[in-house]
Every structure is written in C-alpha cells, then in structure tokens.
Amino acid sequence: MARATFNRIPPEKQALVLDVANREFAEHGYHKANINTIASKAGISIGAMYKYFANKEDLFCEALEWGVRFIRDTYEGVEHASNDPFEKIRTMFLKVLDIARERPQALQVYMALLGSNMDDFAQRYANIIEDVGHTYLKHIILQGQQDGYVDKDVDVGALIFFLDNHLMMFAFSQISLYLKIRQETFLEGSVNQERVIDETIRICKRMFGTDRAQGPKT
Amino acid sequence: MARATFNRIPPEKQALVLDVANREFAEHGYHKANINTIASKAGISIGAMYKYFANKEDLFCEALEWGVRFIRDTYEGVEHASNDPFEKIRTMFLKVLDIARERPQALQVYMALLGSNMDDFAQRYANIIEDVGHTYLKHIILQGQQDGYVDKDVDVGALIFFLDNHLMMFAFSQISLYLKIRQETFLEGSVNQERVIDETIRICKRMFGTDRAQGPKT
DNA sequence: ATGTAGAGAGTGAGCAATCGCTCACTAAGG
C-alpha cells in the first residue's frame, strides 16, 4: 500500500506517477522496468519515490490497481445498455476496444501478470479482477433467460466461461503483436474489429439464443 | 541459432541443457532467468554455455523451439483420431492436458511470450506456432462439413478462431495459478478438467453441429 | 611405440554495467 505521503500530494501528480509506472511496467515487464527511469519520467526524484512507496512491488501493485480501476469503471453500466442480452455482450466487446485505445498499458500489465509466475500477486488479484467480467456476464445471461432471449437448458457457468475466454483473448489481441498476427492468420487478413464482434454475436446467438433472439432468420 | 559446438555434444546432454533452460525461463521469465544458474544446473560451465550459444537470447530461442517442437509432436495425428469432428476436438483438448502434465514449462514460456513486449520474438514465432492449431482445426471443421457433422453456413474462419481462443485459454488455465482460480470462479468449484471438456463439446455441438452430430437428442 | 604440435572443448575468476534502495542532507512551513 502506498505511503501516507503519497496521498497528500496533488491528485494529478498521483495520477501522473501511476500512469508513468503503468506504462513502464507494461513496456518492460516487472523485472526489467526501472524505478529510476519511472521517477525521472514522472518528474520526481528517486528519493521522493521511496517516500511514496515502500518498494518496487508496492509501486507495481498501486499502478496495477489503478489500471484495474479504469477497466472496471469503463465496464460500469453495461448490464443496462440494452434489453437484448446480445447487444449487451456487443457493448462489452466495444468497451474492450475503448480500453485498448485509451489505456492499453492497463491491459498489458494485466496480461503479463497472467503469464508470470508471480503466484503471490496472482492469488491476491485473481478474484478481484475476474469478478468484474464474471458478475456482468452472469447477470446478462440470467436476465436474458428470464426475458426469453437465452435458452434455459444451457449450463450457465460453462457458457459464461466460454464467453469470457473469448472476451479476454479479444482484449489481448488488441495489445499483443503476437496475437494480432494470430488473428490475421485465422481471419485471413480481414481484421476489422467491429466485424470480429459481429461474427462473435452471430456465433453467440447460434450457441445459446432462442428463436426470439435470432430476429429475422439468417 | 545454436553454435556448431552444441550440435556435436551428445543428444542427451543437448536435451538436458534445453530442458533446464526451458524450466528456468518458465519459472523466472526471460529477464530474471539466470544463465549461470542454468549452466550449473545443467552441469556445464558458463564458459561452455557461451561456446554453445551466442548469448542469452540465442539460448532462449533454442529452448523455446525445443518446447514448441514437443507441443507440435503431441498434436501429431489428431485429425485422424476419429470420424466424428467433435471427438477430434475432444482429442485436441485431451492432448493439451498431456502437454500440461508432461511439459508445463513449454506452455509457460509460450504464454510469457504473448504477454511480453518482445516484438521481435513475436514476429518471428507467431506464424510458426499458431499454424499448428490453425491447420488442424481448419482441417477438422472442413472435413466435418463434408461428412455432414458440421453446419455448412458457418463462417469457418471466425469459428476456428473462437475455438482456438478457448483451446488456448484452456491450456493456460492448466499452468497459471491465476487462471486456475479464475476457472474455479466461473465453474463454481467443480474444476474436473474432463468435465470442462465435456461441456466444451456440448457447446460446440450446439454452436455448429448438425442433427447428425447431436446423436441422441439432449 | 614415442614425441610433438595443433585444434578445439571446457573452465571459472572477474570485469563492467545495471539497478533497487539508503541516508545524510537541504528547503520550506509553521
């Protein structure tokens, strides 16, 4: 947790420090990221840095949470975006594009966390972060079942797991060069992200939509 | 590429060095992995290490390719595992469990590669590695369409992208503590991997199976 | 057989650079 001193400096300066840190950790990974560089890019001395944060890990956690908060805030309200659950899902995918555009570092740090063997971080954050997607998707599907858009005999747990897997890979495909190339391989060059979302929605309807959801039959 | 000297030492010793390197890179990540430690664990001197490999990056690439070769070999032959495309897909998921059991490091290094910003590595390997899953899945779906198991009006590209996303996340869930916890969140405790595969196949049939594929109606 | 010369595999102390972090210090505010 950040030291008391950090909470006393102006919020814009706090944001600047966390933003710079987030970018550095995203670009170089936890171990290669350089605290001295972060301090100098944020316009503060290393001494001040260590007045604000106990150590490198502390700074990393603070920056990570800052990014997660942004992601959570962006998702806010999706469950009321429409009456149609499939449109709500589309909105979630569109929000991912927003996040990737506005704060790709947040996604990058998050993705690196998955791949790393930093088990202590993982245990601390897994539940908090994943809860976001899980809660919204579950809400959307259950409501969809009530309203007759979604088949009632699906295994909801497995379904939203499937969906969230795709949502995560979609998010990561926006920020990882490797996954971008992979996307091109699979979709054979045409990587208009809105079209990927269209196809996703079509597949979803096919997968768990009732006749009501289909609209004019394809 | 490894130096000529490396190719002249006994194959078992080559394998040992690459295996140790793979484990170290998997456990600590590229930057934190220590070449001196790798050398000593493999029972060779640092001097010898640098007679075998030009530098750290070279060793990393060799170890990565060694792991990828193992993954590719394990997939070998899945497209003839059954007549039913859904059983072929099940076989692919089961193979992932084999890989995760026998050589988790290979998957770990691969996963870390995605999350890192090592763009040069990414560009070099993305096509080679992804080609494996892509080729098999495409073959399975097209053959399935010919045999009447798979709907003919699906967008094959989008479909196998969707499928491979799930396959990747499934693989990563076997080796990342974070993703294991996430899986438990979504599937509410019951994380029998064979059951996850069963559900996956059910969802696949619903998603793109014809009546023939369904078997006795659910 | 024996001596010898050369190639090249293998060694490991240690150089050079990096980086997390400290601490003795100054400056400002009350």
Place this chain on the structure above:
DNA sequence: CCTTAGTGAGCGATTGCTCACTCTCTACAT
C-alpha cells in the same frame, strides 16, 4: 527550532559475458 517533503550521490548485490588458460584428443613424423 522542529517537522515534514524532497534530493541525489553512491553502496551493494546481481548478472551477462569475456578471456586467458588448461586439458584432451588426433595426426603425423620419428
């Protein structure tokens, strides 16, 4: 004059990599 924010040179530990060296094996002349 005390408290608190801020500074930055530099310490100590780590680590990628080098290089001067030894050891082993083969080839060939004696």
